Amino acid sequence: MKSIKLGNTIIEANRVGLGAMPLSLENRPDEMAAMEVIRTFIEGGGNFIDTANVYCIDDTDVGHNEKLIAKTLNCLNNTTNIIVATKGGLRRPKGAWTVDASPSWLRQSCDKSLVDLDCDSIFLYQLHAPDPDIPITESIVELAQLKEEGKILHIGLSNVDVEQIKLALSVTDIVSVQNRCNLFEKKSFENGVVEFCELNEITFIAHSPVGGHFQHQQRNQNLLLNKTAEKYQASTYQIMLAWLLNKSPNILVIPGASKITSITDSLKAENLEINETDMQLLGRI
Ligand SMILES: NC(=O)c1ccc[n+]([C@@H]2O[C@H](COP(=O)([O-])OP(=O)(O)OC[C@H]3O[C@@H](n4cnc5c(N)ncnc54)[C@H](OP(=O)(O)O)[C@@H]3O)[C@@H](O)[C@H]2O)c1
Numbered sequence: 001m002k003s004i005k006l007g008n009t010i011i012e013a014n015r016v017g018l019g020a021m022p023l024s025l026e027n028r029p030d031e032m033a034a035m036e037v038i039r040t041f042i043e044g045g046g047n048f049i050d051t052a053n054v055y056c057i058d059d060t061d062v063g064h065n066e067k068l069i070a071k072t073l074n075c076l077n078n079t080t081n082i083i084v085a086t087k088g089g090l091r092r093p094k095g096a097w098t099v100d101a102s103p104s105w106l107r108q109s110c111d112k113s114l115v116d117l118d119c120d121s122i123f124l125y126q127l128h129a130p131d132p133d134i135p136i137t138e139s140i141v142e143l144a145q146l147k148e149e150g151k152i153l154h155i156g157l158s159n160v161d162v163e164q165i166k167l168a169l170s171v172t173d174i175v176s177v178q179n180r181c182n183l184f185e186k187k188s189f190e191n192g193v194v195e196f197c198e199l200n201e202i203t204f205i206a207h208s209p210v211g212g213h214f215q216h217q218q219r220n221q222n223l224l225l226n227k228t229a230e231k232y233q234a235s236t237y238q239i240m241l242a243w244l245l246n247k248s249p250n251i252l253v254i255p256g257a258s259k260i261t262s263i264t265d266s267l268k269a270e271n272l273e274i275n276e277t278d279m280q281l282l283g284r285i
Pocket residue numbers: 018019020021022050051128158159178206207208209210211212213214216235237238254255256257258259260261262263265266
């Protein structure tokens with residue numbers, strides 16, 4: 001399976017990761033079924049799992065997704081080769097998503113994630129989103145301090161623009177940027193984030209790569225997408241993932257999955273080459 005070097009580290013991640021969020025939101029699968037999804041992903045060659053403390057139902061359930069991943073990895077006796085990337089900076093009051101990237105909440109969240117992930121150090125800790133009420137540098141200074149203390153090994157950002165990445169870089173090293181990016185939502189190409197990351201040895205992680213948790217079924221109806229899938233004898237989901245992977249060697253995709261069939265299908269996108277003409281046609285969607 002093709003891999004990508006994470007930022008300026010020597011760690012290699014396979015380019016199709018697992019977005020573990022759907023295993024912990026409303027209508028989630030039961031624990032055994034969720035663990036099977038993660039196991040299938042790992043046995044299929046995947047080694048990068050994206051999670052967050054707030055992948056859960058509400059504030060009484062924070063850490064659900066992290067605990068599930070830790071339990072699965074412990075059951076598999078295989079914790080060393082799997083890269084787990086988590087995030088801090090949001091809250092889930094009564095099931096809502098709110099931003100809190102204050103230094104104190106980031107520290108509290110990181111300490112809880114260490115427990116829930118059952119590890120001494122978090123490989124990649126991502127700022128979930130900049131807090132409009134706090135300068136991003138204040139959040140990043142706290143993450144740099146957590147790194148200094150050995151609680152996290154590498155720092156990533158999420159939901160940011162180029163200016164915010166530059167501000168974060170003025171404080172410390174950043175190895176990854178995770179933004180919403182798919183065939184239908186190309187803002188990170190248009191505003192220069194993907195290019196900036198490529199030029200600065202920062203891995204670009206495309207979240208919601210097949211259209212998003214609530215939109216993927218509707219996106220999947222697109223006519224050109226369906227025609228292209230037919231031509232390549234692939235699923236529409238594979239085409240959406242392969243389009244991102246073919247756009248830049250610096251992109252890692254993290255399709256979500258709550259079913260085994262979804263992640264098995266997505267993993268096949270890794271080796272799907274799309275010719276230049278079709279890349280351009282798809283790019284006009
Ligand atoms: N940083 C952020 O702010 C942020 C925001 C959103 C998401 N994320 C991350 O990005 C990951 C992916 O985003 P997402 O889950 O919202 O959206 P997504 O990956 O675009 O879509 C996920 C849904 O698409 C379906 N799917 C995916 N691949 C499929 C395939 N090959 N065949 C059939 N169905 C397929 C899955 O359905 P089934 O459930 O039926 O398997 C899954 O629930 C999340 O899990 C999370 O880790 C980050």
